[in-house]
Structures are given as structure tokens and as C-alpha cells.
Amino acid sequence: MSKQEQHWxxxxxxxxxxxxxxxxxxxxxxxxxAEMNEVTGPFGYPWTYWFTCQGSLGIxxxxxxxxxxxxxxxxxxxxxxxxxxx
Amino acid sequence: xxxxxxxxxxxxxxxxxxxxxxxxxxMAICEQMGMTAKTxxxxxxxxxxxxxxxxxxxxxxxxxxxxxxxxxQVPTVFNGMATAxxxxxxxxxxxxxxxIYFKGxxxxxxxxxxxxxxxxxxxxxxxxxxxxGCYTVPDFIGTRYGGNLSRLLxxxxxxxxxxxxxxxxxxxxxxxxxxxxxxxxxxxxxxxLVSILLCSMLGGMRGVTWTQVAQYIVLIIxxxxxxxxxxxxxxxxxxxxxxxxxxxxxxxxxxxxFGFVKNSAADLANVPKGLAGITKxxxxxxxxxxxxxxxxxxxxxxxxxxxxxxxxxxxxxxxxAARKSVGWSLFFIFLLYSSAPxxxxxxxLSLIDPSLPTGIIGKSIAEVQAIDWYxxxxxxxxxxxxDFNGNGTLELNExxxxxxxxxxxxxxxxxxxxxxxxxxxxxxxxxxxxTADGLILxxxxxxxxxxYYKIIDPKAETAKRLVVARVLLVVIGFAGATIAAMEIxxxxxxxIWAFDFAMSGLFFPxxxxxxxxxxxxxxxxxxxxxxLASGMGYLIWVRNGGSGFLGITQLTFGxxxxxxxxVSMVVVSLITSAPNAATQKMVDEVRVxxxxxxxxxx
Numbered sequence: 001m002s003k004q005e006q007h008w009x010x011x012x013x014x015x016x017x018x019x020x021x022x023x024x025x026x027x028x029x030x031x032x033x034a035e036m037n038e039v040t041g042p043f044g045y046p047w048t049y050w051f052t053c054q055g056s057l058g059i060x061x062x063x064x065x066x067x068x069x070x071x072x073x074x075x076x077x078x079x080x081x082x083x084x085x086x
Numbered sequence: 087x088x089x090x091x092x093x094x095x096x097x098x099x100x101x102x103x104x105x106x107x108x109x110x111x112x113m114a115i116c117e118q119m120g121m122t123a124k125t126x127x128x129x130x131x132x133x134x135x136x137x138x139x140x141x142x143x144x145x146x147x148x149x150x151x152x153x154x155x156x157x158x159q160v161p162t163v164f165n166g167m168a169t170a171x172x173x174x175x176x177x178x179x180x181x182x183x184x185x186i187y188f189k190g191x192x193x194x195x196x197x198x199x200x201x202x203x204x205x206x207x208x209x210x211x212x213x214x215x216x217x218x219g220c221y222t223v224p225d226f227i228g229t230r231y232g233g234n235l236s237r238l239l240x241x242x243x244x245x246x247x248x249x250x251x252x253x254x255x256x257x258x259x260x261x262x263x264x265x266x267x268x269x270x271x272x273x274x275x276x277x278x279l280v281s282i283l284l285c286s287m288l289g290g291m292r293g294v295t296w297t298q299v300a301q302y303i304v305l306i307i308x309x310x311x312x313x314x315x316x317x318x319x320x321x322x323x324x325x326x327x328x329x330x331x332x333x334x335x336x337x338x339x340x341x342x343x344f345g346f347v348k349n350s351a352a353d354l355a356n357v358p359k360g361l362a363g364i365t366k367x368x369x370x371x372x373x374x375x376x377x378x379x380x381x382x383x384x385x386x387x388x389x390x391x392x393x394x395x396x397x398x399x400x401x402x403x404x405x406x407a408a409r410k411s412v413g414w415s416l417f418f419i420f421l422l423y424s425s426a427p428x429x430x431x432x433x434x435l436s437l438i439d440p441s442l443p444t445g446i447i448g449k450s451i452a453e454v455q456a457i458d459w460y461x462x463x464x465x466x467x468x469x470x471x472x473d474f475n476g477n478g479t480l481e482l483n484e485x486x487x488x489x490x491x492x493x494x495x496x497x498x499x500x501x502x503x504x505x506x507x508x509x510x511x512x513x514x515x516x517x518x519x520x521t522a523d524g525l526i527l528x529x530x531x532x533x534x535x536x537x538y539y540k541i542i543d544p545k546a547e548t549a550k551r552l553v554v555a556r557v558l559l560v561v562i563g564f565a566g567a568t569i570a571a572m573e574i575x576x577x578x579x580x581x582i583w584a585f586d587f588a589m590s591g592l593f594f595p596x597x598x599x600x601x602x603x604x605x606x607x608x609x610x611x612x613x614x615x616x617x618l619a620s621g622m623g624y625l626i627w628v629r630n631g632g633s634g635f636l637g638i639t640q641l642t643f644g645x646x647x648x649x650x651x652x653v654s655m656v657v658v659s660l661i662t663s664a665p666n667a668a669t670q671k672m673v674d675e676v677r678v679x680x681x682x683x684x685x686x687x688x
Binding site: 004007008011014015018019022025026027030031032033034037043044045046048049051052053054056057058060061063064065067068071072075079080081082 | 191194195197204328369375378406417423679
């Protein structure tokens with residue numbers, strides 16, 4: 001496998017992991033919205049309410065930064081990272 | 087100042103933020119000295135719009151790179167702020183807290199959808215389109231798939247989606263300008279339009295970028311300051327986001343106590359149009375899983391297909407920066423979105439809790455009608471009470487409010503000085519203007535770059551192209567304002583449609599363009615044309631009394647459109663021949679972050 005193919009395989013795997021986490025917090029948990037709302041969650045809000053107000057939103061922010069860092073590492077590993085500033 | 091403009095950005099915007107805070111304090115002092123509410127409103131709107139216009143003028147340019155992509159040198163954090171302003175529309179600012187206030191959980195799918203979409207932007211599209219080096223979204227479609235027809239179809243989808251959206255934004259600027267400046271709506275729409283064009287006409291993307299950063303700062307201060315102030319004044323907690331659990335629970339108790347009494351149709355006929363009562367639980371789950379998930383999913387895929395957002399990531403210095411910048415964008419959006427439910431909670435509790443001094447439920451109707459703020463907002467057609475059961479006391483089902491009132495009236499109800507209401511008007515104006523600018527620019531750039539330069543006259547000189555771009559900007563702006571003045575659809579309805587149109591036509595052609603090498607021109611053409619046509623057909627069908635299927639409503643028709651788009655794109659791609667070697671090589675290069683952009687090589 002060429003360097004480029006290996007790089008793309010790792011990139012694709014990272015995409016799958018990212019999308020899996022995204023799926024859980026944007027869709028998966030809301031399948032159980034009614035049940036989850038019965039339980040008290042962070043700061044005393046009901047769980048489902050908290051996820052829609054802050055939880056899922058905050059997790060998305062963290063997820064994107066985590067994804068960006070991982071992708072940069074992959075790019076560096078194969079020598080595909082850009083030089084210079086960001 | 088030493089160094090170039092980019093190096094000095096933190097200082098420039100630091101001074102600007104300080105100046106704006108000083109302006110708020112000066113206005114507060116003027117209010118104490120007896121300046122009227124109306125003058126304060128005019129000062130806020132006029133002062134901020136004048137600043138944007140100055141920034142727009144300072145950013146004027148005659149270079150194509152600066153006009154279309156701000157010279158590709160916008161640092162990540164600032165691009166994040168600009169995207170957040172670009173993204174958060176007048177609807178997010180003025181109507182979102184109101185939607186949560188009235189509809190609760192079912193509406194909050196929009197919060198999840200309008201943030202979750204950025205994960206798709208960051209992982210599926212933005213870095214690759216940045217590597218591509220295009221000026222516009224159709225530029226990517228046209229080059230990746232080849233041929234004028236694919237480019238033209240992308241321009242059509244972009245125009246349909248963005249134009250639907252922009253009329254709502256111009257409408258919002260008109261509403262705010264008409265309230266703040268006290269002029270009729272029909273004229274206020276054009277005042278709004280001129281303000282919008284002042285930011286974008288001379289500097290294109292460069293002007294829009296630096297005004298959007300300025301607009302973000304105004305809108306976030308205008309949103310957060312009242313939320314924190316009200317929360318502290320009510321004694322609900324000094325950091326509302328972490329401390330309102332008791333208030334949320336208290337609203338639940340009161341809902342139990344009052345009950346949701348259903349009004350008769352005859353009673354409701356007396357309520358002014360556009361006002362609603364509290365009929366849904368505040369924090370309970372009041373929608374089926376599919377209703378929630380389908381709306382969130384439609385908004386997420388729509389986010390990843392809306393060209394005015396995507397093109398913001400063409401302006402970063404590198405692919406790496408584009409990825410990080412998506413994270414910053416969402417962070418800045420998060421600051422406002424996570425505050426909207428808190429504002430809705432504070433607003434609702436302050437109105438319905440009889441044990442609070444501001445609470446009106448349980449008071450006598452005559453007493454409520456004598457309150458100053460009630461009279462003001464009743465006159466503005468945003469509040470209404472009526473004694474349906476004739477017992478002389480205001481019940482929960484007898485109080486009606488407009489969605490905008492949650493943001494606009496809560497500061498006044500909570501007893502904050504008028505300077506805050508002026509600030510909120512300026513914030514709403516900033517939110518609507520920044521989004522309108524991004525959208526008008528997206529349409530004008532697609533028409534001038536893709537339709538005029540790439541299809542009609544490929545030999546046109548830069549100067550001529552930029553003249554065409556500016557003329558189109560004005561024409562599209564006026565067309566949008568003219569339709570906005572007719573007031574066809576409410577602010578939020580058209581915003582959601584824009585997402586559905588965009589995802590119907592563009593989501594899969596964009597994503598598969600990067601992630602599926604086998605996708606070819608015929609497939610993309612089928613995907614865009616059939617996707618948009620079936621989405622639009624479904625909308626028209628449901629609007630005309632069609633029953634719909636699978637629980638897909640007129641707010642989520644993009645799910646049907648994009649499914650048709652995916653299937654037709656895959657099927658047509660597979661039965662026609664694979665893309666040629668040059669195209670496949672191009673896709674390989676897009677996937678590697680380093681090296682020159684694809685279009686930069688040609």
C-alpha cells in the first residue's frame with residue numbers, strides 16, 4: 001500500500017469514529033428522550049433537557065477540536081502536514 | 087500601529103470591544119440624565135451600523151482574491167467569530183428563545199441540529215474544499231465533476247436555498263429598524279438593505295469578514311449581558327447556565343398547578359395573529375423520538391450544505407486552519423445557543439410565577455392591563471390578555487405573547503434599564519445583517535464567478551468581473567428586499583426551508599465528491615436535479631394538503647429530497663462510466679492537506 005493509501009485509510013477510520021460519536025449525541029440518545037428525562041443529570045437538570053440545552057452542543061465543540069488534532073497527527077505521521085502558521 | 091493588519095487584529099478588535107462597552111456606559115448615563123427611550127434606540131442602531139459601514143469602506147478592494155476569499159489569510163479564531171455571525175441569523179437571535187419558550191423540547195431539536203451540523207462540516211467537507219482552493223461552492227462541483235451543466239445546477243440549488251433564507255434576514259433587519267427608528271416597515275426594509283450593502287459592496291468577502299467579526303462582538307454582548315443581568319436580579323443564580331435547575335423544576339410545578347387548559351376556537355379568534363399562549367411543557371419530552379431526530383438530522387445535513395457557511399472556510403490560510411476554525415465557529419455559536427434556553431426559562435418564570443413581583447398569572451386582569459410594560463408591548467402587538475372564563479383573574483391560558491417578545495421584552499419586564507433594550511435591538515440588527523451579507527455575497531459570487539466568468543465569458547478581466555459581482559450584489563439585495571416587504575412567510579419558516587433545499591440538492595454531491603472517487607458527472611447532475619426537484623415537489627404537495635409519509639413534514643422535506651439525491655446519484659454514477667484518470671488524480675490530491683491547491687495548479 002502506498003503512503004497515500006495508508007494516510008487515507010487512517011483518515012477514513014478517524015472519520016468513522018468521529019461520525020459514530022456524533023451519531024450517539026445527535027441522534028442515538030434522543031431515541032430514549034422520554035426515559036432519560038426522568039433521571040436527574042448535571043447541575044440538577046433532567047438529563048434529556050440538559051443534553052438539548054448544553055450537553056450535546058458542548059460535546060460537538062470538543063469533538064471537532066479532538067478530530068482536528070487527531071487529523072493533524074495523522075497528516076504529520078505521513079509527512080503531509082502543511083508548514084507554517086495556523 | 088506597527089506590523090500589518092492581520093498581526094494587529096487582536097488589538098484592533100480589543101479596542102473596538104472596549105469602545106463598544108464604553109458606548110453602552112455612556113448611553114446608560116444619558117438615560118439617567120433623561121434621554122428618551124426612542125433616542126437611545128436610534129443611537130444604538132445608528133452608531134453600530136455606522137461602524138460596520140466604516141469597516142466596509144476600509145476593506146474596499148480591487149483584487150479577485152480579496153473580493154472572493156478575503157485573500158485567504160483570516161486567522162482561525164477570527165474566522166470562527168465571523169462564521170458565528172454569518173451563521174446566527176436574526177431568527178437565532180430574536181426568535182430562538184421564543185421558540186423554546188413556547189414549544190419546549192420539540193423545538194430544541196433545532197439547537198442540536200444547528201450545532202451538530204458543524205461536526206459534518208469539519209470532518210466531511212471544509213478541509214477538503216479548502217484544499218481545492220475554490221472561490222465558491224459551485225466552483226468545486228463544476229471542477230470536480232466537470233461540465234457547465236453540473237456547475238449551473240449547483241448555482242441553481244445555491245440560489246434557491248440562499249434566496250429563501252435571505253428574504254427572512256432582510257425582513258428581520260426591517261423589523262428591527264422599523265421598531266428602533268420608528269419608521270414604517272415598508273421603508274425600514276430598504277434602510278436595512280442599504281446597511282447590508284454598505285458592508286459588502288466595496289470589499290466583498292474581505293469587507294464581510296471584518297464586519298462580521300465586529301457584528302459578532304456586538305451580538306454576543308447584547309445576548310449574554312441581559313441573560314446574566316436578569317438571572318442575578320431575580321436571584322436565580324449568578325451563572326445561569328449552571329444554576330437554573332430549581333427554576334426549571336419550579337416551572338414544571340406551576341404547569342402542574344395551572345394545567346394546560348385548551349381554549350375554544352371562538353375565544354382564540356379574538357387573539358391577535360402571531361401571538362401564542364403557553365400550551366406545552368417547558369422541560370418535559372413532548373415530541374416523539376422521530377419528530378425530534380428527523381428535524382435535528384435535516385438541520386445538520388442542511389448546515390453542511392449551505393454555501394454561505396462553507397465559503398467562510400475558503401478564507402483560512404491553510405487546510406489545518408480550516409479544521410480548527412470550524413471548532414472555533416461552533417464554540418462561538420455555543421455561547422449564544424446554550425444561553426437561549428436559559429433566557430426562555432428566566433422569561434417564563436418571571437411571568438408565570440405568582441410569588442415573584444413580576445409574575446402576572448393569578449393577578450386581576452385590570453391590574454395586568456395597568457402595567458406599563460404590558461401596555462407598551464400590547465401596543466406593539468406582541469402581548470395580549472383576555473378574560474375568557476370571566477372570573478376577573480388572569481389564567482395561564484389567557485395570556486398570549488409573540489415569539490420575539492421573549493428576547494425583546496424580557497429585559498423590560500425584569501426591570502432592566504432601557505439601555506439594555508437598545509443594546510438588544512443593536513444585537514438583533516447585527517445578527518440579521520451579518521447573515522444577510524453572507525447570503526447575498528454567496529449568491530452574487532456564484533452568479534458572477536460561476537455563471538458569468540466560468541460559463542458566459544471566461545476571458546473577462548478581473549476589473550470587469552468585480553463590477554459584475556457588485557452589480558449582482560445590489561440587484562439580489564433589492565430583489566430580496568422587495569419580496570421581504572411583501573411579508574409572505576414568517577421569519578423562521580423560511581429559514582428552515584433553506585436548510586431543506588440546500589440538503590436536497592447539495593449534500594450528497596458535495597460529500598461524495600470528496601469521499602467517493604467513482605462519483606461522476608452524470609451522477610452528480612442526477613443527484614442535484616432530482617434531489618432538489620423531489621424535495622421541492624414534496625414541499626408543494628404537503629403545503630397543498632398532502633398527507634406526507636414517514637412523518638416527514640414541510641420542515642423536514644430535505645430528508646426525502648436528499649434520499650432521492652443519494653439514490654439517483656449512486657445509481658446513475660454506477661451505470662455510466664467512471665470519471666477519467668485526471669479527475670481521479672484530482673480527488674487523490676484533495677485528500678492530501680499539503681501542497682498547492684488544486685485550482686492554484688491549473
